[in-house]
Every structure is written in structure tokens, then in C-alpha cells.
Amino acid sequence: MSKQINIIRSTTVPLNMENVDTDQIIPARFLKATSRDGFGKNLFRDWRYENDDESKPKKDFPLNNPIYKGKILVAAKNFGCGSSREHAAWAIKDAGFNVVVSSFFADIFKNNSLNNFLLPVTVSDDFLQKIFTAIEKDPQAELEVSLQDQYIKIISTGEKESFDINNYKKTCLLNGYDDIDYLLSMKEEINKFETEKTF
Amino acid sequence: MGQTLFEKIWDKHVVKTIDGGPAVFYIDTHFIHEVTSPQAFNGLNKRGIKVLRPQQVVATADHNVPTLNQHLPIKEELSRLQVDALKKNCAEHGIELYGLGHPYQGIVHVIGPELGITQPGMTIVCGDSHTSTHGAFGNIAFGIGTSEVEMVLATQCLMQSKPKLMRINIDGKLNDGVVSKDIVLYILAQITASGATGYAVEFAGSAIRSLSMEARMTICNMSIEMGARCGMIAPDTTTIDYIKGRKFAPQGEAWNEKLKFWKTLFSDADAVFDKEINIKAEDIEPMITYGTNPGMGIGVSGHVPALDEVEEKEKPSFEKSLAYMGLQPGVNIIGKKVDYVFIGSCTNSRIEDLRMVASFVKGKHKADDVEVWIVPGSKQVEKQAIEEGIDKIFAAAGFILRQPGCSACLGMNEDKIPAGKYCISTSNRNFEGRQGQNARTFLASPLTAALAAITGEVGDIREYYKSN
Ligand code: SF4
Secondary structure (H helix, E strand, O other): OOOOOOEEEEOEEEEOOOOOEHHHHOOHHHOOOOOOOOHHHHOOHHHHEHHHOOOOEOOOOHHHOOOOOOOEEEEOOOEOEOOOOOHHHHHHHHOOOOEEEEOOEOHHHHHHHHOOOOEEEEOOHHHHHHHHHHHHHOOOOOEEEEOOOOEEEEOOOOOEEEOOOOHHHHHHHHHOOOHHHHHHOOHHHHHHHHHHOOO | OOOOHHHHHHHHHEEEEOOOOOEEEEOOEEEEOOOOOHHHHHHHHHHOOOOOOHHHEEEEOOOOOOOOOOOOOOOOHHHHHHHHHHHHHHHHHOOEEEOOOOOOOEOHHHHHHHOOOOOOOOEEEEOOHHHHHHHHHOOEEEEOOHHHHHHHHHHOEEEEOOOEEEEEEEEOOOOOOOOHHHHHHHHHHHHOOOOOOOEEEEEEOHHHHOOOHHHHHHHHHHHHHHOOOEEEOOOOHHHHHHHOOOOOOOOHHHHHHHHHHHOOOOOOOOOOOOEEEEEEHHHOOOEEEOOOOOOOEEEOOOEOOOHHHOOHHHHHHHHHHHHHHOOOOOOEOOOOEOOEEEEOOOOOOOHHHHHHHHHHHOOOOOOOOOEEEEOOOEHHHHHHHHHOOHHHHHHHHOOOEOOOOOHHHOOOOOOOOOOOOEEEEOOOOOOOOOOOOOOEEEEOOHHHHHHHHHHOEOOOHHHHHHHO
């Protein structure tokens, strides 16, 4: 898993559908693995193939369209709702994405993405529309996402919007740190908390 | 200024706040199951560390398990491997496992409360979004991803940002035939499947107070379907009476101590919420979903929205949903034929749910062309149902009481709804493919589902009561 994110400039895969839930991102029947790898090939499985048949890809599904590729997945509102399965973030990451853009992310999905160095970028509805329009005009349209400077830019039009990210998380992503490394370094404080707590 | 219930519990569990960042948040109880834990244990093994507080972790096998012939080895190889991995991991790390064959086995969100492990004022997590269920006891309980499962196993802590706070007040008296599942489906239809994203939600009001613990759990269970970080209900005598005497409930002096603490757990009169929503209980009717997210619900007597009732920008996803469901805009749901009835899941598989279904189907027989699956939430629920003769009522009605597990809620085991078939389900998600590839789900209460089992179609339980 590539850790550390800073500036990513890439073409995109557009997925203009609202309320994409984790059961769509990775259907439950693929959750039986005991390792974190290999989920990418089943990303959006049931939207990609007719009757689960890999020889029959659905042509109109963007992930099957060779014109779209890149490290940035552009999704519509309320992306990642549903289950807490981190497999959803693993699958997206494993399929080669480093950034997901949406105007609204479900909470747990957002956390899971951050924990896997997959950057969720929340933009305004307006800006999201602009991105989709740019991709419609030119499927090879590029976006630039800078984590350091917290902006996302449509290269062809130069339009730019800043995005929020919690400072702590930003530092983690810029440096490739895990929460778990940080928490492990807190051992003594956690012990102390446990001995002093009154509940 | 007063504090909310959430804030009172939150403050007690913050080990440290990072400037401009999240808090290091202490977790009291951690439930694990076979699907979202193996990678977390792999992570620990890679780091060469052990689970920090194994006695604060409780494990069960639920998602993958068969619901018939549980005494036989699991046929499906990958499912068996996951269940075996859980066994091995629990043994290595000294974690109590209520696995297959254990009298306490069951769906993780059913066994926690019934064993008295789930208590007010706690922080509870599990690698499962419906952990929100436990909030019915007045605690902070939420679902986490596998990296976070690893963090809690390793340190008993998580990095958490404080969510915004919402209160949903439901006041008044519920109509006949309306049960807690209808309340939560109604809230969802009002505020949508993302209406509470970023919030911790407290459910309050006289209609909530009047509910039993099991009914309250149904509501908190589905708070995640609104996008909420967690759902919660302040503890009261109903809560305390429910916990008292359960297997892991505090006893003697410890009980008295806890009671003192629990009695402080309510939102102060002058506490401020970021958002409040008021709902009249009288406005709620038996509900059903017609679409592919739980916010797409209507009163059973209503109709699927017509195209001109849908906002322009919602139309593409609305039409996609209806195409998946094989429904036309504007149609009535009443009279719609169903092929399967699933009564189960952590939303509605407790003893009260089974009693509700049994009291309705007693002396009746299922419709010929309907397949009915009734899956108890736990071994204990199963046992009690048998003791009360509920299994016999079901048998006489033409269906059997299966064995506990998640079952057709997410179709990870053999219990899948075939493509194109309609299932009326007491579970919590009607997502595309949730109950099986191309399966079509109507979410409803156990009563509405039981009615469909008998008549073979969606009906209005109120009309049924009137005419019988
Ligand atoms: S019953 Fe369904 S929702 Fe509940 S824990 Fe199992 S799979 Fe998740």
C-alpha cells in the first residue's frame, strides 16, 4: 500500500451516481478473504458485469470504459454509505485510486479511506458539477489535488476549490503515519487513564 | 450551559485531545466477528503485539454461519476459513468466543444486550455499522473499520473527532399496528439516508419512552441508515429493569454504584443540540420501502412517488432504483406480490419480534407460493422461542424457526434471495444486491412482514385488524 500523499495530478474515472453504498462498492460475497489484498478486481462487481460474468462487461459502466482511467475517482453525493466494511476502501485503493472526490461522504467510509491513504476530497455541489462537465467535454480532463495546500483544481479551466481536512490527519497522510503508530506511542497515558478512570 | 447525554459520556472517555485534531478516545467494550477482524489480527501479528485488554473484547460468529444444521461443519470453504480464523485468533489472544454451538452465540448486536454486557454510559465499538444498536441503553456505540479494530485491539483506544449533535423527538401516542420499525423507517423517509451524517443522534420524547428495550434497539440499530455516527436513548427504569440480573450485569454493591452513575445519564434541560427534529407519533403509519436505500420509504397505504413528485436532480438515481426494483413510478405498494419473507437480522430478530409474529400467524397458514425464513438473533432467543412454543406456532403455519445468524440480511451464507424475486424483510438495508444478486427488498416491520407471509402480498395491517 502506498503511504504518503501530497500532490496528485491525474485523469479521472467519473461515477455520477448518488448514494453509492458499500454493498455496491464491494458486494458482501467478496468479504470472505482474511487478507487485505486483491479486492480491486471485484470493485463495483455487480455494476461491471452482466450476471456476474467477467466475459460480459457492461459497456456503459465507466470503470469498463477504457477512455476513463486515472488515480482519481469522481463520485456523486453520499458516497460510501452503508456498512463499516473497510473492504470498500481497500477495493478502491487496490484498483489504483488515490483520491475519491464527492460532495458528501458517509462518515465511516471517510475514516476508513483516511486509514488507508486514500484521500477523500469533499467539494461543493457546484464544483462537483464543474468537474463532471469538464470530464464530459474531455474524458481525458485532468484534476490536480494538493494535500499540502488543500486545493483541488480542474486543469483545463484552472478552476480551483479548497477542501477541509483535519490537521492531524493531514500530517499523517503527508508523512505516511498510521493512527495505530501514534496510539501505540501513547501507551503510558492510556495506562494512566485506565487506572484513574472512575467508571 | 447543560450537557447532552452524548457529551457526558464523551468527556469521560477522552484520554487526550490533540490540538486541532481528534481525541484519543477510550473504548470500554469491543465486539468482534469473523468478517472484519482477521486482517486486524494479521496486523497485530505483523507488529508482534498482543491484544491489550482481551477481557474487554467479546467475539461471536454470525455473518457467515449457516442457519440450518449448525452442528455440521460449514460447507462453504471461505466462510469456514473465516470462522476458523476467528477461533484461532481468539484462542491466541485470550478472547472469549461465543462461536457456533455455544449457548450464547448469535448476532453480535443481539448478544451484547441480552448478556448484559451492553450497559449505559459505556463506549462500545465493533467492526460493524449496526453497532449503533447498543446506543438504546444510553451509551456511545458505533461501527468502525478494520484498521480501527486493529487500533482498539492494540491500544483500547481510537482517534475520534467529536460529531455534531442532533436530537429527534417523537412525542404522542403511536397508532395501532405501528411499531418501532415503522418509527425509524418514517424518520428515514423524512430526513433521508444521509440526513444525520456527521451527527450523533439522541432519540427522545414520550413515544420513545413508551417503548420496550427491544423496540428501542430497533430504532438505534437503524440510526446508521440515516448516516449517523451513533444513535442513543437516555437510560430510564425500562433500561435498568432490562439489564438487572443478566449474565454480565453488575451485582451487589457494584450494581448500586453503577445505578448512581446511570442516573446521571440524560441530556440536561438546557443542553444545546446542533439540530433538533420534532415528529408527532400520530403521523406515523405502517411503513414500507420501495427503493434501494432505506430512506426510500412510504406509508403502506401510499404510493411510490410519481415522477413529478421527485426533484429533478434526484431523478436519475430514483429511476435507477425503481428499474432495479421492477416498479413503476406512482404505483401502489399494497397488493404487490412477494416471493420471500425474511424475519430476522439485528434489527428485528429478538424474542419480542418473534412473539409479535407468532401472535399474528397463530392459527393461520402461510400463502402457498411464499417462502418464509424466520431466523432468531441468538441461541438464547431460539431457546426461549422453543420454550414458549413459538416454534410450534410457526410449524403449524408452514414455516420453520431456523438457527441464529445474520442470514438473508446480507446473504453471506446460503440464505440468498434469488435474482428478481421480491422479499419483504425485517432487516435494515434494501441496497442493490444486499440480500442476493438482483434480489429485491421491501423493508418493513415484523407485523407487516408476517401479514405478507400469510397473504402472499404487501398489505396494511390496520385494514387487516379492522376486517378481522
Ligand atoms: S444482521 Fe445484518 S446488519 Fe446486523 S450485523 Fe448481521 S449483517 Fe449486519
